[in-house]
Amino acid sequence: MREIIITAAQMIAIILLSPLLQGVIKKTKAVMQGRQGPATLQPYRDLRKYWAKSTVLSDSSSWVTRLGPYFAVGMMVCAAATLPVATFSSDLLIAGGSIFVLFYLLAGARFSLVLIGLDSGSAFAGMGASRDLLFAVMAEPSVFLALLAVGLTATPVSLPGIGLPLEQHLSLFFSPMRVLAMMAVFLIALAETGRLPVDNPDTHLELTMIHEGLLLELTGRHLALVTWGAYIRQVLWFTILIDVFFPWGITSGTGVMAIAFGFLLWVVKCLLLAVIVAFIESVSAKMRIFMVPRYLSFALLLAMAALLADTVL
Amino acid sequence: MRTLHILLSTLAGLLSLAIVALGWLTVRHTFLASPILNYEILAGIPVHVVVSLTPFGGLFLCMLGIVGVLAAVYGIGYGQQYESRRYGVWLDVGLLGFLLSMAAVFVAANVFTFILAWELMSIVSYMLVVYDYHDRENVKSGLIYASMTQLGAAFLLAAFFILHAYTGSYEFAVFARSASTIPPMAQDLAFLSAFVGFAAKAGVMPLHIWLPRAHPAAPSHVSALMSGVMIKTALYGFLLVSVFWLHAPFLWWGVLVAGVGAVSAVLGALHAGQETNLKRILAYSSIDNMGLLFLGTGMTLIELALQQPVLAGFTLTATIYQAFNHAFFKSLLFHGAGAVIHAAHTASLNRLGGLIKTMPWTSALILGGLLSFSALPPGGAFVSEWMLFSAFARSDAVQLHSVVGAVAMLALLAFLMTGALTVFSALRIFGVGFLADARSEGAAKAREAPITMRISLAMGLLVIIAAGVWPPAAVNFIASGLPRSLQFHAWRLWYGFDPHLSMWSIPILYTAIAAAATLAWLLPRLYLGRTDVTRVQTWTCGGKRSPAMSYTASGFSQPVQRVFHAAALPLAIRYLYRPLWQLVFSTTTIFRRVQNGHVRAYLLYLFMTVLVLLVVAR
Numbered sequence: 031m032r033e034i035i036i037t038a039a040q041m042i043a044i045i046l047l048s049p050l051l052q053g054v055i056k057k058t059k060a061v062m063q064g065r066q067g068p069a070t071l072q073p074y075r076d077l078r079k080y081w082a083k084s085t086v087l088s089d090s091s092s093w094v095t096r097l098g099p100y101f102a103v104g105m106m107v108c109a110a111a112t113l114p115v116a117t118f119s120s121d122l123l124i125a126g127g128s129i130f131v132l133f134y135l136l137a138g139a140r141f142s143l144v145l146i147g148l149d150s151g152s153a154f155a156g157m158g159a160s161r162d163l164l165f166a167v168m169a170e171p172s173v174f175l176a177l178l179a180v181g182l183t184a185t186p187v188s189l190p191g192i193g194l195p196l197e198q199h200l201s202l203f204f205s206p207m208r209v210l211a212m213m214a215v216f217l218i219a220l221a222e223t224g225r226l227p228v229d230n231p232d233t234h235l236e237l238t239m240i241h242e243g244l245l246l247e248l249t250g251r252h253l254a255l256v257t258w259g260a261y262i263r264q265v266l267w268f269t270i271l272i273d274v275f276f277p278w279g280i281t282s283g284t285g286v287m288a289i290a291f292g293f294l295l296w297v298v299k300c301l302l303l304a305v306i307v308a309f310i311e312s313v314s315a316k317m318r319i320f321m322v323p324r325y326l327s328f329a330l331l332l333a334m335a336a337l338l339a340d341t342v343l
Numbered sequence: 344m345r346t347l348h349i350l351l352s353t354l355a356g357l358l359s360l361a362i363v364a365l366g367w368l369t370v371r372h373t374f375l376a377s378p379i380l381n382y383e384i385l386a387g388i389p390v391h392v393v394v395s396l397t398p399f400g401g402l403f404l405c406m407l408g409i410v411g412v413l414a415a416v417y418g419i420g421y422g423q424q425y426e427s428r429r430y431g432v433w434l435d436v437g438l439l440g441f442l443l444s445m446a447a448v449f450v451a452a453n454v455f456t457f458i459l460a461w462e463l464m465s466i467v468s469y470m471l472v473v474y475d476y477h478d479r480e481n482v483k484s485g486l487i488y489a490s491m492t493q494l495g496a497a498f499l500l501a502a503f504f505i506l507h508a509y510t511g512s513y514e515f516a517v518f519a520r521s522a523s524t525i526p527p528m529a530q531d532l533a534f535l536s537a538f539v540g541f542a543a544k545a546g547v548m549p550l551h552i553w554l555p556r557a558h559p560a561a562p563s564h565v566s567a568l569m570s571g572v573m574i575k576t577a578l579y580g581f582l583l584v585s586v587f588w589l590h591a592p593f594l595w596w597g598v599l600v601a602g603v604g605a606v607s608a609v610l611g612a613l614h615a616g617q618e619t620n621l622k623r624i625l626a627y628s629s630i631d632n633m634g635l636l637f638l639g640t641g642m643t644l645i646e647l648a649l650q651q652p653v654l655a656g657f658t659l660t661a662t663i664y665q666a667f668n669h670a671f672f673k674s675l676l677f678h679g680a681g682a683v684i685h686a687a688h689t690a691s692l693n694r695l696g697g698l699i700k701t702m703p704w705t706s707a708l709i710l711g712g713l714l715s716f717s718a719l720p721p722g723g724a725f726v727s728e729w730m731l732f733s734a735f736a737r738s739d740a741v742q743l744h745s746v747v748g749a750v751a752m753l754a755l756l757a758f759l760m761t762g763a764l765t766v767f768s769a770l771r772i773f774g775v776g777f778l779a780d781a782r783s784e785g786a787a788k789a790r791e792a793p794i795t796m797r798i799s800l801a802m803g804l805l806v807i808i809a810a811g812v813w814p815p816a817a818v819n820f821i822a823s824g825l826p827r828s829l830q831f832h833a834w835r836l837w838y839g840f841d842p843h844l845s846m847w848s849i850p851i852l853y854t855a856i857a858a859a860a861t862l863a864w865l866l867p868r869l870y871l872g873r874t875d876v877t878r879v880q881t882w883t884c885g886g887k888r889s890p891a892m893s894y895t896a897s898g899f900s901q902p903v904q905r906v907f908h909a910a911a912l913p914l915a916i917r918y919l920y921r922p923l924w925q926l927v928f929s930t931t932t933i934f935r936r937v938q939n940g941h942v943r944a945y946l947l948y949l950f951m952t953v954l955v956l957l958v959v960a961r
């Protein structure tokens with residue numbers, strides 16, 4: 031019973047905290063730009079507003095638009111349940127925290143989103159989908175390889191298996207493969223969460239948006255779910271970074287105090303990462319769309335170098 | 344005639360059921376393993392038909408039978424479009440022959456029987472490919488298919504003769520006992536010949552050129568059988584030679600096979616994402632899946648050469664599991680494609696669209712197949728790709744400090760790349776071809792497929808889901824068809840190397856996804872009530888919308904094409920096929936001087952032949 035509560039708590043923490051991080055990023059950016067910006071809790075209010083609105087559907091759309099958001103969120107939430115937040119105990123995670131399951135669930139969520147976008151027949155959605163998938167084709171192998179580079183010696187290749195040794199031995203942090211892999215995963219996390227320099231999350235200019243383009247035809251509850259899903263995905267990527275590269279404070283047992291402490295540290299680390307991301311966004315410009323593959327292949331190169339460092343050293 | 348057509352299709356279905364039952368019994372009960380038929384055709388000549396049921400062949404019999412049932416049910420409805428040709432009665436006869444000849448390949452127990460069945464399978468499938476012979480393009484495709492498959496068969500014969508020369512027998516049982524003791528040089532030669540021969544049948548690059556031509560040309564349930572099962576006969580044969588007989592003694596064998604497989608997987612997936620003809624996309628995706636299977640085989644060979652039977656067994660099981668899943672989802676997709684082409688009178692994604700409204704059932708079932716195609720839950724391919732991933736990662740970890748580790752790393756890279764590209768093509772097929780609005784009159788007027796075709800699709804989807812929902816059963820079944828040294832033990836279940844997984848992991852995962860999705864729907868509905876739904880036109884910046892505004896398949900893949908254009912070079916055509924053609928043409932021009940068409944010249948040839956014979960034979 032206690033195990034189930036901890037599992038649910040880890041999952042719900044990710045779900046509930048995700049809009050806050052979005053608010054923190056927006057606030058930080060506003061401050062850096064010398065604006066006052068929206069309140070930190072604004073994303074929660076936005077979501078509440080979307081929930082209450084009635085639904086407007088495109089007359090070209092089908093049941094895919096009506097079911098898709100639920101499956102996207104279902105997959106996203108299950109992906110959240112594969113991630114250690116406060117404890118590395120694998121038995122508490124879905125599929126033992128396997129990275130294969132994690133990324134294929136994320137791919138499943140992307141599958142639903144792209145179908146929802148194309149269902150309306152909107153040209154902007156087609157554009158967004160085609161670009162989003164181009165990036166996915168390059169990002170997915172890179173992040174797998176980067177995580178394998180730091181997790182190969184761990185059996186099984188799962189997030190607890192990767193993070194736990196580092197939590198116990200600080201010196202591992204300075205190994206070349208971990209540094210290289212961290213850079214690779216960070217670059218991809220920026221791309222996958224739709225951040226600058228890959229995608230501009232604040233834009234509503236039709237020709238430049240990628241993730242936004244897919245959601246253009248959504249309203250009401252569908253929009254609320256999908257937006258929340260995007261926030262969750264952001265926290266998922268932050269948590270992946272934390273689990274794999276900054277795991278200190280995550281307990282390996284199930285003691286109540288240790289887990290509470292783990293949750294606290296996780297929140298602090300997420301907030302720090304949010305500020306860093308906001309800082310990077312403030313100082314970088316958006317890339318031309320066909321420059322992004324170079325950016326992503328650089329990440330792939332780093333990941334392969336990390337794996338090679340594994341082999342050679 | 345219609346009755347005959349239905350009767351023949353039913354017969355094919357019953358035959359397939361019998362094949363499944365036979366395969367099941369063979370895998371589960373080894374008492375059938377001894378030769379069950381040994382028939383001497385001519386006394387004194389070493390040409391026997393020997394048939395025996397092996398557990399390994401039994402696995403493939405099961406695969407054949409299941410896909411066969413689906414194809415037979417589908418064929419009942421598919422025959423309607425051949426009303427003017429006696430409801431395709433000859434097509435049904437061909438289908439029966441095709442099923443029988445493939446089954447014969449899996450039970451053949453000596454060289455003569457194997458080659459006989461193999462050639463029968465090739466000939467029957469050639470005739471089925473050119474069944475729509477009114478289209479000149481189909482005839483050409485058939486010709487290319489026939490020549491490639493004969494080329495492969497020549498290499499197979501060479502491999503078998505090398506084995507015969509050193510073991511002195513044509514029996515597979517003797518090969519299994521003593522093929523691994525013949526000189527290394529002969530083993531290499533036999534392996535290479537077998538590899539080329541089977542690769543040509545499997546459609547592995549660069550011997551793939553027949554596949555994207557022949558599969559679209561054939562009637563759809565024949566394509567399903569060809570893509571689902573026939574190209575797996577090559578996997579079966581290749582595993583028989585390299586793993587069961589020769590026991591993979593050298594490391595480079597595996598490296599070669601894995602390399603070829605990896606290239607084939609990535610390039611096949613890339614091409615699948617560029618084609619616009621629905622059946623050609625599926626054909627290219629078969630090339631990429633065969634690439635994956637050969638990649639898995641290559642890794643198995645490497646692990647065998649490095650004396651790691653545990654890992655080899657796991658990889659081999661994952662590979663065969665993937666072969667099963669590919670057979671299931673690819674047959675569903677080919678059936679679905681046939682239904683779509685039949686209804687919309689076009690195979691081009693650019694001219695389809697909106698089918699989810701005109702053909703709701705077919706579209707939904709195809710979506711289910713595409714989920715498995717992309718290795719997403721709840722299809723079986725999700726589990727088998729997971730296993731392949733664990734196998735490759737484990738192999739990389741074990742060989743970390745040697746060159747082989749790098750091979751495993753590249754295998755992983757190719758595997759992951761293929762996975763991502765496959766998701767791309769799946770979304771392209773469904774997003775462009777089935778969603779939004781119809782782009783042509785044919786697609787707008789499309790009607791739901793005949794009921795038997797839909798039943799076949801639904802059965803296919805059930806099989807796909809059943810294959811993955813309870814992996815322990817599937818994996819144990821497959822493992823029991825492997826050599827004893829590679830079989831699984833209770834403590835090495837489908838999850839391989841992860842002690843935190845259990846037999847319940849997959850059901851728990853699927854339940855969790857379903858529960859989360861249901862909660863996301865139910866909670867707002869309970870607390871906030873229903874919402875009103877208004878329908879408006881899709882946003883087009885204020886203009887009037889036309890279906891042409893949606894992205895086409897070509898536009899959709901343009902960014903990927905632009906980024907990966909370097910990988911799509913026609914290397915095989917330029918450096919392999921064209922020089923070969925040149926060689927064939929230049930030699931034939933020489934021989935054409937002999938064949939000048941004058942009666943006098945031929946009389947002269949006759950006269951000289953007689954003279955030479957008189958001198959020589961006297």
